[in-house]
Amino acid sequence: MLPATEVKAVVFELDGTLVNTAADVRYAAEEMLADLKLPSLNVEHVSDWLGDGSDKLIHRILSRKIDGSVPDPVFRLGSALFLKAYQRRNHASAELYPGVEVCLRQLTKKKVPMVVVTNQATSLANDLLTQLGIRHHFALVLGRDALQEPKPSPDGLLEAALLLQVNPDQLVMVGGSVNDVNAARAAGCGAVCVSYGYNYGVDIRYAAPDAVLDSLADFPTYLQDDKPRATKARSRRGKSTATSAKERR
Numbered sequence: 001m002l003p004a005t006e007v008k009a010v011v012f013e014l015d016g017t018l019v020n021t022a023a024d025v026r027y028a029a030e031e032m033l034a035d036l037k038l039p040s041l042n043v044e045h046v047s048d049w050l051g052d053g054s055d056k057l058i059h060r061i062l063s064r065k066i067d068g069s070v071p072d073p074v075f076r077l078g079s080a081l082f083l084k085a086y087q088r089r090n091h092a093s094a095e096l097y098p099g100v101e102v103c104l105r106q107l108t109k110k111k112v113p114m115v116v117v118t119n120q121a122t123s124l125a126n127d128l129l130t131q132l133g134i135r136h137h138f139a140l141v142l143g144r145d146a147l148q149e150p151k152p153s154p155d156g157l158l159e160a161a162l163l164l165q166v167n168p169d170q171l172v173m174v175g176g177s178v179n180d181v182n183a184a185r186a187a188g189c190g191a192v193c194v195s196y197g198y199n200y201g202v203d204i205r206y207a208a209p210d211a212v213l214d215s216l217a218d219f220p221t222y223l224q225d226d227k228p229r230a231t232k233a234r235s236r237r238g239k240s241t242a243t244s245a246k247e248r249r
Contacts, residue, residue, distance in 0.1 A: 003225075004172070004190065004210075004222055004223050004224075004225050005223065005224065005225070006170065007112075007170060007171070007172045007190065007223055008112075008113070008164075008166045008167075008170040008171070009112065009113040009114070009115065009160070009161075009164050009166050009170065009171050009172075010107065010112055010113070010114050010115070010171070010172055010174060011114075011115045011116070011117050011156070011157055011160050011171055011172070011173050011174065011189070012114060012115070012116050012117075012138075012174045012175070013116075013117070013118060013151075013173075013174065013175035013176060013177070013180050013197070014116050014118040014120060014125055014128070014129075015050065015051075015118065015120065015198060016047065016050065016051065016175075016176045016177070016194075016196070016197045016198035016199075017097075017174060017175050017176045017180075017194055017197055017216075018096065018097065018100050018116075018134070018216075019094050019095065019096055019097070019100075019128060019132060020094065020095050020096075020097055021091070021093075021094045021128070022046055022047045022050070023093035023094075024086060024089045024091060024092060024093045024094055025046055025047075025050065025057070025086070026041070026046045027085070027089055027092075027093070028082050028083075028085040028086035028089060029041055029046065029061045029082065031081070031082075031085035032058075032061070032078055032081040032082040032085055033061070035081045035085075036062075036077070036078060036081065038062075041061060041064075046061075047198045048066070048198075048200050048201040049061065049066055049200075050198045051119070051177045051179055051198045051199070051200070052119065052150075052179070053119040053120075053144055053150055054079070054082070054083065054119075054120075054121075055075075055079070057082075058075060058078050058079050058082050059075060061078075061082075062074060062075070062078050066200065086124075087124075090131075091127070091128050091131050091132075094128060094131070094132065095132075096132055096134070097194070097196065097215075097216065098215055098217070099215035099216040099217030099218070100134070100216050101134070102216075102217045103216040103217055103219050103220060104134055104137040105137075106220040107137070107219075107220060108137050110220070112223075113139050113164050113166075114137055114138050114139060115138060115139060115140040115141070115142065115160040115163075115164065116129065116138050116140070116141045116142065117142045117147075117151070117156035117157060117159075117160060117173075117183075118141075118142070118143055118144070119143075119144045119150045119151060120143050120144065121143045121144060121145055122141055122142065122143030122144075122145055122146050123143070124143070125141050125143050126141050129141065139163075139164065140160060140163055140164075142156050142159060142160065146159075147159060151179040151180060151182075151183040152178075152179040152180075152182035152183045152186070153183060153186070154168075154183050154184075154186035154187035154189075156183065157171060157173060157183055157184065157187035157189055158187055161187070168187045168188045168189055169188045169189065169190075171187070171189040171190070172184075172189060172190035172191070172192055172210075172223075173187075173189050173190065173191050173192070174192045174193070174194070174216070174219065175191070175192075175193055175194075175197060176193050176194045176195075176196065176197010176198055176199060176204060177193075177197050177198055177199040177200075177204070177207075178199060178200075178202075178204070178206075178207040180193065180197075180209075181193065181204075181207040181208070181209050182207075184209075190210050191209040191210050192209060192210055192211045192212075192213065192219065192222065193207070193209040193211070193212050193213070194212070194213055194214070194215075194216060195212050195213065195214050196214075
């Protein structure tokens with residue numbers, strides 16, 4: 001695997017890495033449940049159910065289980081109500097994580113191409129990035145509807161490499177979940193994770209990314225480090241675990 005200094009482009013996860021969207025998800029979930037005349041969710045960490053796209057999220061909310069599912073008619077009605085409520089929120093509570101703007105400005109200044117690959121719909125992802133004032137940093141936004149398979153499939157990373165005309169091993173995936181790490185490994189990319197990402201409530205270090213950062217403000221410095229990625233990852237995993245994440249999607 002290439003050293004970090006030889007990375008030619010960066011792929012970011014959106015939710016739980018760049019943007020905290022958990023509050024909007026929770027509002028939409030509660031509105032859906034109210035419309036269906038179901039009891040309130042009353043779950044603080046909705047983010048533990050996120051990261052696999054809206055379909056699985058809705059099954060989890062309606063069943064109250066991370067591996068749960070509901071009959072198709074219930075799912076279809078719930079999905080329509082949830083997406084309507086989420087769009088009506090218009091990202092009212094979404095916010096960038098600390099260090100994101102610093103990171104993106106530095107990478108843009110250095111002319112490092114950046115792409116967002118997300119399990120959100122492309123249109124919603126573009127709207128969110130635009131509303132938060134960071135869409136201009138990204139050459140591409142690839143949502144689940146732009147790809148054959150969502151993460152943990154490597155399709156998004158391979159498509160990004162193709163469109164940017166770089167080799168997959170010249171990319172690094174920056175995310176926060178085991179899905180991001182698995183997608184990166186399958187594509188032959190490097191994998192850097194934030195410690196606060198949406199990862200089912202499990203410390204991301206168990207997924208063995210190349211590095212774990214508490215703030216994306218540190219990422220440009222990581223790219224300047226000429227140490228092999230695996231060595232850097234081992235040194236970070238030896239440190240104490242990061243502080244708990246914010247509410248996140």
